[in-house]
Amino acid sequence: MPNDSTTDGYHHGDLRNALLSAAEGLLVQHGTGGLSLREVARVAGVSHTAPYRHFRDKAALLQALARRGFERLHAAMTDAAANVPHGPEQQLVAAGIAYVQLAVNHAEITQLMFGGTLDPAADAAGDTPGRDAFAALQTIIESGIQAGVFRQRASRELALVAWTSMHGLAMLMTAGLLEVDTDNPAALDQLVGSVASNVIYGIAR
Amino acid sequence: MPNDSTTDGYHHGDLRNALLSAAEGLLVQHGTGGLSLREVARVAGVSHTAPYRHFRDKAALLQALARRGFERLHAAMTDAAANVPHGPEQQLVAAGIAYVQLAVNHAEITQLMFGGTLDPAADAAGDTPGRDAFAALQTIIESGIQAGVFRQRASRELALVAWTSMHGLAMLMTAGLLEVDTDNPAALDQLVGSVASNVIYGIAR
DNA sequence: GATGTAATGTAGACACTGTCAACATTCGAT
């Protein structure tokens, strides 16, 4: 009799997701390093070894958390691009804003995703949600190339510049090395817009 | 009688640096997270509380290690730019190559510097070696603006694009999310050169 | 040169952590 997905005695019902949510909450409280598996279990209301029925490791829990983040990232970027059908340039800017915005709003998970703590080969083969996010960007670039808006080069090459610049911006901000008024969303839009515009039209001349 | 900076009995002589070196060595063996203060002390040949005479915290040790990394980064970039006096564009590319190369060769320390684990406000006021590296880049940009090679914009704005794109490239590589033949240095040069050239001349048209 | 004080290193303890092994409870197919 699984009533409403909360606890109903000995078995939890949906512990795996409960653990992930608890972990995400604790992650924003005590930074990336200060997450304890036992505290996650405590918050979820189970014994300190219960997580091992759902995750092989502490690393596996973090990996699953990072995977969630990659999925969110992919969704946010494609949504942003889809809602701005004013041509590839605007789409690129919109995707960039979505990227940086999500990274800043979930700084700890972003650090998890790209912090190097996780084994990049840990995901199952052919099952890398991180590539989807890059692919979304590459799709925008390709449409821009075909529309004659962007240079006639390998789309991978052009997408790489867009990717690295937005990623670098996001990383510097989440690390706290770029003083920006994060409370004011317009300031972030302007910052991302500035970087994106320079990427599109170049530094030179 | 301080003979040759190695151990000479009860007192070590230069324990602080010995600890930093030991920590750096262990960092490349076990990743960024798997560094134990006790093991650092063990490698340095002292008791497990000796490090507390030189660092308030484990975090303080890591902070000092990161500071070393920032100083190296600044030196590598300015050296690279100084050795290539063929105009701001080439200097920018050279600095970028130096940046990414150092990051890849010292991936773990780079993750330490930018991983968000450290408190960005932990450094003493006015004493932020991280800004020096950015300033080095900004100097190149400024000379390029005055020479009429780069756009007539705020140097900070232009430097930001160069900074973020190189930083993003370095971060993706150190995190292992960009498959590149790291053994072949020419491949890295080409990759950085491609990104830099696209930053300079833009994606558009 | 002797001496006292600060700097430096050590020993032991504490709470906490990740993980393993053994055991308990419950779900679901037969």
Add this chain to the structure above:
DNA sequence: ATCGAATGTTGACAGTGTCTACATTACATC
């Protein structure tokens, strides 16, 4: 109804960061 598999618990172990108390040494001052 029954039995195996899935899920959760208890207890233990080694390892960790950090605190307190103590030992040893260096060095400025007389």
